[in-house]
Amino acid sequence: MKKISTPYLLLLPGFAFLFVFFILPIINLAQTSTQTRVVGGDVLEYEQTLRLANYLDAFIENREQFTRSFIYALIATVLALLISYPLAYALAFKAGKYKNILLVLVIAPFFTSFLLRTVAWKQILGEEGFVVPSLRTFGIISENTTLTSTSFAVVMGMTYNFLPFMTLPLFASIDRIDPRTLEASEDLYANGFTTFRRVTLPLSMPGVVAGTLLTFIPAAGDYVNAQILGNPNTKMIGNVIESRYFRIVDYPTAAALSFTLMAAILILVTLYIRKAGTEELV
Amino acid sequence: MANSPKSQALSQEARAILNSKFSRRALVAGAGALGGAALLTSCGSGDDAASGSGSVRWGNWPLYLDYDDESQLYPTLEAFMESTGITAEYFEDYNDNDEFFGKVQAQLKIKEDIGYDIVTPTDWMAARWIRLGYTQQFDKSNIPNAGNLLETLASPSYDPNREYTMTWQGIMGGFGWNAEKVPNGIRTLDELFAPANKGKIIVLTEMRDTIGVILLSQGVDLQTVTEDQFMNAVDFMEGKIKDGWIRGVKGNEYAEDLTAGDAVAVIGWSGDMFILKDEYDGKFDFAIPESGGTISGDNLVIPYTASAEAKVNAEKLINWYYDPAIAAEVAAYVNYVTPVKGAQAEMEKIDPDLAASEFIFPSEKTLANLSVFRSLTPAEESTWTEAFQKAAGN
Numbered sequence: 001m002k003k004i005s006t007p008y009l010l011l012l013p014g015f016a017f018l019f020v021f022f023i024l025p026i027i028n029l030a031q032t033s034t035q036t037r038v039v040g041g042d043v044l045e046y047e048q049t050l051r052l053a054n055y056l057d058a059f060i061e062n063r064e065q066f067t068r069s070f071i072y073a074l075i076a077t078v079l080a081l082l083i084s085y086p087l088a089y090a091l092a093f094k095a096g097k098y099k100n101i102l103l104v105l106v107i108a109p110f111f112t113s114f115l116l117r118t119v120a121w122k123q124i125l126g127e128e129g130f131v132v133p134s135l136r137t138f139g140i141i142s143e144n145t146t147l148t149s150t151s152f153a154v155v156m157g158m159t160y161n162f163l164p165f166m167t168l169p170l171f172a173s174i175d176r177i178d179p180r181t182l183e184a185s186e187d188l189y190a191n192g193f194t195t196f197r198r199v200t201l202p203l204s205m206p207g208v209v210a211g212t213l214l215t216f217i218p219a220a221g222d223y224v225n226a227q228i229l230g231n232p233n234t235k236m237i238g239n240v241i242e243s244r245y246f247r248i249v250d251y252p253t254a255a256a257l258s259f260t261l262m263a264a265i266l267i268l269v270t271l272y273i274r275k276a277g278t279e280e281l282v
Numbered sequence: 283m284a285n286s287p288k289s290q291a292l293s294q295e296a297r298a299i300l301n302s303k304f305s306r307r308a309l310v311a312g313a314g315a316l317g318g319a320a321l322l323t324s325c326g327s328g329d330d331a332a333s334g335s336g337s338v339r340w341g342n343w344p345l346y347l348d349y350d351d352e353s354q355l356y357p358t359l360e361a362f363m364e365s366t367g368i369t370a371e372y373f374e375d376y377n378d379n380d381e382f383f384g385k386v387q388a389q390l391k392i393k394e395d396i397g398y399d400i401v402t403p404t405d406w407m408a409a410r411w412i413r414l415g416y417t418q419q420f421d422k423s424n425i426p427n428a429g430n431l432l433e434t435l436a437s438p439s440y441d442p443n444r445e446y447t448m449t450w451q452g453i454m455g456g457f458g459w460n461a462e463k464v465p466n467g468i469r470t471l472d473e474l475f476a477p478a479n480k481g482k483i484i485v486l487t488e489m490r491d492t493i494g495v496i497l498l499s500q501g502v503d504l505q506t507v508t509e510d511q512f513m514n515a516v517d518f519m520e521g522k523i524k525d526g527w528i529r530g531v532k533g534n535e536y537a538e539d540l541t542a543g544d545a546v547a548v549i550g551w552s553g554d555m556f557i558l559k560d561e562y563d564g565k566f567d568f569a570i571p572e573s574g575g576t577i578s579g580d581n582l583v584i585p586y587t588a589s590a591e592a593k594v595n596a597e598k599l600i601n602w603y604y605d606p607a608i609a610a611e612v613a614a615y616v617n618y619v620t621p622v623k624g625a626q627a628e629m630e631k632i633d634p635d636l637a638a639s640e641f642i643f644p645s646e647k648t649l650a651n652l653s654v655f656r657s658l659t660p661a662e663e664s665t666w667t668e669a670f671q672k673a674a675g676n
């Protein structure tokens with residue numbers, strides 16, 4: 001008896017937390033998502049009509065923002081991977097005694113609010129910042145091109161904001177690789193590229209999968225970057241949900257959109273994990 | 283609830299950054315609205331109050347009350363506490379009409395204390411509060427100064443006898459611009475959408491101002507605007523967004539875009555532009571469109587969740603701010619249209635230049651060129667807001 005109950009007791013706080021802060025809100029959200037506005041009623045007056053078509057309407061009306069969210073999240077994830085992999089590799093194998101300091105530097109941005117960092121990007125990429133005038137001096141962008149309020153700025157902001165989520169799991173994975181496996185590869189006459197392709201990359205795959213998931217999932221639902229760095233033509237699904245909830249006071253559509261986003265992410269992630277095969281993750 | 287998790291995750295200071303009213307003080311700090319974040323503190327412990335006759339909690343827009351940097355106190359509010367013995371707690375957390383409503387509506391619905399005895403919604407939101415029965419009728423015997431309200435503001439359609447609302451400040455909507463980039467200024471919609479401004483134009487998220495200004499330029503009366511006329515104006519805006527003329531539909535943050543040089547022309551608010559003009563030595567300017575601008579007000583409202591005692595204190599507070607001398611002190615700081623008769627004469631004593639300002643004390647001629655957006659039915663409010671939000675990319 002005692003043997004069985006102890007693990008359950010240990011799980012209790014976690015379950016209780018999830019129940020109150022996840023299960024209950026999800027049930028509430030599900031109920032809200034199928035309600036409709038009372039005809040002739042005031043704002044906030046909804047009735048339960050079990051209207052599943054809310055989902056279809058919400059998706060069709062906002063498919064543009066859905067598509068955009070996933071495309072932006074995908075680009076940001078790929079960019080973050082391309083930036084993070086060499087960084088994590090260098091941290092694991094080449095940093096020597098500076099390893100810990102460099103790791104702290106990777107985490108350092110977390111000491112400041114996400115929002116402040118995004119607002120800072122607005123300043124950096126702004127007309128009065130140093131980036132735009134320098135690029136103009138070198139003729140890389142024209143006099144009339146601006147960087148803020150563009151899809152470029154939104155994707156850059158996302159890449160920057162989620163970079164540590166990519167770097168840390170990658171570092172953890174690469175750091176665990178036994179350097180002797182790389183030596184063995186060289187002994188077998190593999191060149192640097194082959195060693196990377198046949199040894200390093202496969203051994204670091206758990207980090208790649210974890211990093212891409214940790215970047216892609218929050219990026220797809222993000223709305224802060226699009227809000228601060230974008231323009232009306234770069235709005236993401238998070239912005240639509242915010243607008244539906246607060247501005248239009250259309251809670252059912254906001255709820256249906258939230259569920260659709262969750263489902264879409266879940267499907268994509270499942271497909272991805274199947275394809276990538278992550279025994280060590282699950 | 284069907285809230286987006288991110289928006290709940292945003293901290294208080296984060297919301298302040300996204301939404302805060304632009305201020306002279308924040309500009310001095312050189313960080314735009316960022317400065318406002320640190321100021322979300324309440325004020326006055328009440329230790330020095332004359333006698334302990336209760337308290338009142340006021341939720342107002344950030345940087346919307348005279349503030350003294352050195353003492354970190356609100357002078358007129360301190361004086362109120364000293365004079366009445368009432369402890370006033372002041373919260374600068376009314377950042378956005380929609381957001382604040384979203385935050386407190388669940389408690390209001392079940393009549394649970396929302397933590398404020400006075401809140402400061404804009405006209406249309408005040409109308410919604412009244413409609414939903416979320417407000418308390420004033421006992422005017424506690425507000426003898428109510429008679430000081432300007433006649434032009436005395437009977438709005440949503441509260442014809444001012445039984446539930448008293449104006450805090452009035453806000454004009456019109457054109458703002460960077461005078462270095464747009465030397466000839468902007469008086470018409472065509473001048474706003476001049477080729478040189480393409481991609482550097484921002485309009486307000488407050489649809490009654492943005493669409494109001496567009497409608498007025500199309501010769502539509504805001505008191506009788508129909509759904510077709512409204513949608514036509516929304517289509518106009520949507521076209522300008524799709525074609526890359528408008529770079530953003532924003533709240534107070536448009537001021538940051540102006541100072542950062544990313545925007546050169548806006549549909550904006552008088553008080554913000556007045557402050558920018560002052561701080562940047564005339565680099566920015568504001569004008570009411572030739573075809574007319576909008577005027578709206580933020581209102582002092584007592585939620586029906588306030589206790590009987592708190593309600594009386596709230597009424598005394600309203601009465602305090604309707605004293606012309608006090609109103610002038612506030613106006614000298616916030617630079618919005620003051621609703622109190624006699625404040626202009628009091629302002630002469632503080633700052634004669636400000637007393638002559640059309641932005642704070644608009645003349646009959648100026649007022650004649652400003653329109654109030656008519657009240658919308660709940661159904662219209664939903665459909666029109668939805669159309670506007672969709673045009674803005676949401």
